[in-house]
Amino acid sequence: MNVTGSLDSNTVNQMMKPRCGVADFVNGTKQNHHKHNHKSGFHTVGHYQFYFPGPRRWSKSRLTYRFDSSAPVPASLNLRSVIQQSFNRWAQVSHFTFQEVAENLDADIVIGFHRGSHGDGENNRFDGPQGVFAHAFAPTVGDCHFDAEERWSINPGQYELDLESVAVHEIGHLLGLSHESGKPDSIMYDYFEYGKIKRELTADDIQGIRVLYGLQ
Template sequence: MEPKFLHLLSCIILLLLLLLNPFSLFTHANSPHHHHQLNTQKPSPMNFLKTLIGARKGTTSKGISQLKKYLSHFGYMNRNNNTTPTHQTDDFFDDNLELAVKSYQTFFKLAVNGIMDANTVAKMSRPRCGVPDFGLNRSDQLYLRIPTLASHYTFFPGEPKWPATKRSLTYSFPPGERSDVNQAILHASQIWANVSPFRFSYIPNYDQADIKISFQYRDHGDGFPFDGPGGILAHAFAPTDGRLHYDGDERWVDGVTPGAFDLQTVGLHELGHVLGLGHTTDGGAVMNPYIGAGIRKFLGQDDINGIKALYHF
């Protein structure tokens, strides 16, 4: 009788376990946690551009309002332009938007037709720095003068720079920040030091540093919110602000890894903004606003020419 009793007891225990946790016999592959891991890939915030291929003046299409917001943010159209007050935020492709698209196409050496053709959409869809390519208060006719510029590099409006008495800059990270960014910024700052009069040094006191480097998410209080994976990668402010922000939603590595962005390359670009450089049309320069995944870039001659022209050394 004892074996039958033990068998019955085992059945009762198993039944109780199933009642208490009905998922206990599921494999790990079917667990909610694993399912969540498989669905962490989020769509790019730039996907709206795919629906705009072929859009041109006079058309109405869903996503044009987002395109206006994109081009306004990066300095290609004036959000306070009173000549077209009724079409600033709607989905109508008006004259002001056509002018902005032409300005964008000219800056990046695309066919200047004012149409959202495949090459223009492909360019806009790439991950990039969040700093505007121009000041938002620029003349709408600037694009007509871009091809005559002798140099590619640009500066912030008003050419802000660090004072002549300030050539040693300190940098720091907030307590608990990821450690792989330390070496990346060390190397990036050394690269700028090799071609400029500046010297950089790390200090542990984040609040006292000239350059404050951190990872931020979405709306983080500086007026320039990040947009999640695949859109804006980072941004920094003109002298002598010193803030440099990486988008924490991106996949970051210190090195070259397919599908990930290099902390050193993006840091090198953003430090250029911290020193006062704007964006360049030169695709070989680190100050070009578009930064691909899985690559490492260094300074180009245009970057060096720009820093020399800004600080006259």
């Protein structure tokens, strides 16, 4: 965006777009959006970005996941199928495998739908429709949460969010990637749009995960 020094229509339109709740760090400084933040930052390599220190990554390639929601999840979302497909997109370009386990078992990753304050601290509470739609934590925390008050869909209309598109993005955070603010077509771009489907990993997303885990 061009810096104009005034609250012009382009700036307002960007601010109104739904956004991932993981905060950005620029030159070591946290850039808060709305009232959400994250505990870790990132450094830049190429066009993709990693969490640090470390960077943050998993020490194993087989990851388990389970579901744990405090809010109802509509059956029409086919949640298990959508999440499995989202994991598969990353598995196809990396060394990872992902396996669902029963809800009463320990898992590396826990996925759920929640409203408002849901145990992540007040700085990470959800804000209802619009604003922040989801957030996920870097390795090895493994929590991925969706705002249950958003209008989710697997075939989104004009004012609905595509669940799979957002899930693929949040899984990128779970694996250690941060936002790619300069590449709107990237899965890891921090803003999204209602009614849009963006499920395919781009070259930047793929290169990022492969460099992070030494796969190239």
